[in-house]
Amino acid sequence: MNGVGGIGAAGGGLQQVLAIRRQVVEQSDALRNLREAGASGQTGATPEVGGGFADTLRSTLDQVNTTQARANDISAAYERGEVTDIAQVMMARQESSVAFEATLQVRNKLLSAYQDIMRMGV
Structure with a gap:
């Protein structure tokens, strides 16, 4: 039964x-x-x-940092019992993770492009 x-x-x-x-x-x-x-x-x-590439990159990194800080704040609030919506916590953490992974992929592509340029013969 x-x-x-x-x-x-x-x-x-x-x-x-x-x-x-x-x-x-x-x-x-x-x-x-x-x-x-x-x-x-x-x-x-x-x-x-009229910002250049460096300004765009800097602002994007600031946005990723803000996203990660927000996810950490929401996670800490959940651990303290202030936030009870686990979906909100998980979405913030996932958004932070995706933003970081995207930043990592952009960095890898930039590094690869730089290395290709350095290998070019003049």
Whole structure:
């Protein structure tokens, strides 16, 4: 009889998991919409600034750093019990991880391009 109770409990747990998944998807869509709105606002301002490659790289690294600091703050708040939404914590950590991995890939491509240029004969 214990197995039957376990199945019933799993059914209720499944509904909770589906509800959490739905919330995560909704939050992800909301974040994507905010980023698209922010990106469209930033593209209009970029030509006026006239910044070069170094400025763009610096601002991108600052954004990645901000994302990582936010993820650390949310994780610490969750550990203290101030934040109870685990989906928010996991999304912040995942966003931080993706931003860092993207930065790492850009660095690797830049380093590879630099090495290719240095190997060129004059």
